[in-house]
Amino acid sequence: MIVFDLRCTGDHRFEAWFASGESFADQQARGLIACPVCGDIDVRKAVMAPRIGAKSNQLASATAAAPAPTSGEPTPELVRKVLAEIAAKQAEMLPHSRWVGRDFADAARAMHEGRAAEDMIHGQASPDEAQALRDDGIAAMPLLVPIVPPEAAN
Template identity: 40%
Template sequence: MIRYSLICAEGHAFDSWFASASAFDDLAARGLLSCATCGSSRVEKALMAPAVTSASPDEPPPLSAPRDLREALLAEIRRQIEEKSDYVGLSFAAEARAIHEGRAPERSIWGEARPEEARSLIEDGIPVAPLPFMPRRQTN
């Protein structure tokens, strides 16, 4: 695994892990990388300082490594969800119920629900799960 510091066309900096240098190159060439903050697909490697350590192989990695990996995984989860499902906003509970009852086409959706709405869906046997991130808010 290799970690790269990345930057998008909007100037957002973030890190991501790749199986190899060629894996990064392949994903970048196919336009399959996106910014963890704004979703821009114009992502490049940022200038990085080499990670030099004198720690022995028996010592645990620095505390930042698990955090960096977690952030990279969350960014990938967000990217996959946003790419492969429909955001229905505050209509999530109503839309999930309509899909479950056959009144709306079956598809993957995500959105926002009040706790009591989510609880009602679960009690009625409608499969839902919380996401580890909040929707991006549009600002003027």
């Protein structure tokens, strides 16, 4: 399996797993890959950093220093690392997103129905509003790291 960072013409970036590079090319040619944000099928590989494993002589010392958990649960270090990566990605994306405050559900619905330009937005929605968006097939997801609304920031 191989993971590729992908980007659509709307500049939405996402990753996907494929059996091989040829599998990606085949699916791309047949229009089977679509952006999960906007549904665009004009998807290309994005520039990505290589994922290089540890050197074999460092692998033994790394496992000796930090024994693998036996319960199958992630280590606290791994959890901290993943949360830091999520926070960094969210911080990178928020400046490119428009704050809509409590009007999030209405703004997302207007974009979905074509009454407003598609844009990256963030704001606040009640649990009932979020569920109604999901029920209507409108893609929205919570920010994983809490933010301070602009009007509440110092």
